[in-house]
Amino acid sequence: ETGVTQTPRHLVMGMTNKKSLKCEQHLGHNAMYWYKQSAKKPLELMFVYNFKEQTENNSVPSRFSPECPNSSHLFLHLHTLQPEDSALYLCASSQETSGSYEQFFGPGTRLTVL
């Protein structure tokens, strides 16, 4: 595997379900991100991890819970979601110490909440 991978690619869940999104980066980067992308809206930054430590939580509802067990893996645990949470969830990584802030994105998980 190369780059940034995400699983599953598509997910349909009810409001009472619990599910998790997984992201893995194979680039040796030290920062990872979760974004929400809704149609015709800017990418919304949800969480940032630097060296496995959460450094940003942009007022995200507690029904979204991130986990970063190591610098290569990132999870987003979902529970009791709402229909308005339906969106494309993108994971990205970057190498913060290189002076470049280019982010590399995974293909995303298309989430539908019924």
Place this chain on the structure above:
Amino acid sequence: GQNIDQPTEMTATEGAIVQINCTYQTSGFNGLFWYQQHAGEAPTFLSYNVLDGLEEKGRFSSFLSRSKGYSYLLLKELQMKDSASYLCAVADSNYQLIWGAGTKLIIKP
């Protein structure tokens, strides 16, 4: 507040040239990015400008004017595969990326 503005949609003809504009108002500036995103796919990096001027990379060029809070992405010799959304993003004083909503570019034969 912080704001990135770019047109919602543009249409151009195969073989032609198109310019996608981006204006920004952010708390601090540490560079401006352009990304390309095909439908259902990940955004991919196109360019990064931190100093004023034009950066050319093949058929794509990106321009920055920091005093005007303005950038554009210029695409030459358009191909059908260039049909995609183009995202403008600015790194603010905390090096967080602030994103525009994207410009959907439609290429017609």
